[in-house]
Amino acid sequence: xxxLLNQLRADKLIAIVRNVPRQHLRPAAEALLQxxxxxxxxxxxxxxxxxxxxxxxxxxxxxxxxGASIHVGAGTVLTCAGVDAAAAVGAEYILAPNMxxxxxxxxxxxxxxxxxxxxxxxxxxxxxxxxxxIVKVFPADSLGISYFKALRGPxxxxxxxxxxxxxxxxxxxxxxxxxxxCGIGSNLVNEQRAASHAWDEIRTMAAAYRRSVQEFxxxx
Numbered sequence: 001x002x003x004l005l006n007q008l009r010a011d012k013l014i015a016i017v018r019n020v021p022r023q024h025l026r027p028a029a030e031a032l033l034q035x036x037x038x039x040x041x042x043x044x045x046x047x048x049x050x051x052x053x054x055x056x057x058x059x060x061x062x063x064x065x066x067g068a069s070i071h072v073g074a075g076t077v078l079t080c081a082g083v084d085a086a087a088a089v090g091a092e093y094i095l096a097p098n099m100x101x102x103x104x105x106x107x108x109x110x111x112x113x114x115x116x117x118x119x120x121x122x123x124x125x126x127x128x129x130x131x132x133x134i135v136k137v138f139p140a141d142s143l144g145i146s147y148f149k150a151l152r153g154p155x156x157x158x159x160x161x162x163x164x165x166x167x168x169x170x171x172x173x174x175x176x177x178x179x180x181x182c183g184i185g186s187n188l189v190n191e192q193r194a195a196s197h198a199w200d201e202i203r204t205m206a207a208a209y210r211r212s213v214q215e216f217x218x219x220x
Contacts, residue, residue, distance in 0.1 A: 004071065004092060005113055005133050009159070009180050011039055012213050013171075014095075015206065016075060016163070016185040018043040022058040024194040029062055031199040032189070033070055035206020041095055041183065043075035044082060052085075060089035073113070080106040087112055095163075095183070097138050099123055101130040115161060119143075121151065128158045134181055140174065141165020148177035168208045172216040184209060 008014070015037045017028060029040055042059050044052040055074075062072050073093035074086035083106040086094055093113035096103060100116070107114035108131050117136045118124040127135045137143065137151075140162035148162065162174040163183035171182050188205050192198075 002113070002133075007071070008039055008093075008113070008134070011037075012175060012181055013037050013209055014039040014041050014073070014161070014181060014183045015188050016041045016043065016183050017189045018075070018185060019191045020189060020194040022054045022061075024197075025058040025062060026065060027197070027199050028189050028194055028202060029066065029070060029072075031202040032206050033066070035203045036210035037188075037206045038069070039071045039073070041073045041075040044077060044086075046076060046078050046082075052082075056085055056089045059086070059091050063090035073115075077103065077107075079103065083107050083110060083112065093133075095136060097136075099127040099130070099132075099135075101126075104130045104132055117163075121155060124151070124155060124158060124160070134159045134161050136161045136163050136183065137179070139164030140179075140182075145170065145173050145177045148174060148179055152178040168205070168212050171209060171212045175213070175216045 015032050042055050044055050059072050071092050074091040075095045077094040077096050080102055087110040094107050095115040097117040099118050104114045104116055113133045115134045115136045116127045116132050117138045118127050124135045137160050141164050159180040161181040162179035166182045166184055167187055174182055193202055
């Protein structure tokens with residue numbers, strides 16, 4: 001297991017930054033880091049090349065500014081070209097809402113962690129067999145905590161990430177049910193908070209998620 005994967009599994013949280021303008025990425029990342037979250041996913045926007053290019057530049061800028069203090073990944077990476085573009089700007093991992101074997105393989109060839117998305121046990125197992133480091137179960141809130149518990153029976157060897165609707169109140173429950181990582185989206189960083197420069201609010205929410213994870217860890 002790579003050091004980065006070890007750290008991700010220890011940290012247990014990825015902040016998903018979506019629909020946030022490039023100029024707001026740095027203060028958002030600063031607030032997240034101050035709140036105790038080091039893993040940040042900057043999502044691309046398939047079908048909108050201009051926005052995706054802006055986000056790739058944003059990833060590169062974050063890596064240059066923060067260095068090893070944060071770990072930045074690219075989200076909604078649907079193609080091998082997207083993997084190449086993410087790797088070129090310093091992304092350390094890629095995430096997707098779906099599972100394409102070619103994308104997983106390219107990520108591994110580039111030395112990136114691969115967190116493809118899956119929904120059913122068949123998709124989850126296929127993603128794992130294709131080389132996924134962690135399989136992102138999405139949307140987690142629609143499937144429910146009981147779904148993660150059920151998956152642990154036949155698939156205890158596959159590390160899962162819960163993404164979609166993970167709140168401060170339920171993050172510990174998802175982890176207890178078997179998720180090794182949780183991805184936090186608009187409950188933490190969203191377009192409105194960025195537009196209003198609500199960095200203190202993001203910092204406070206990040207710290208709340210970190211406390212919830214710590215409480216889960218202490219109970220184990």
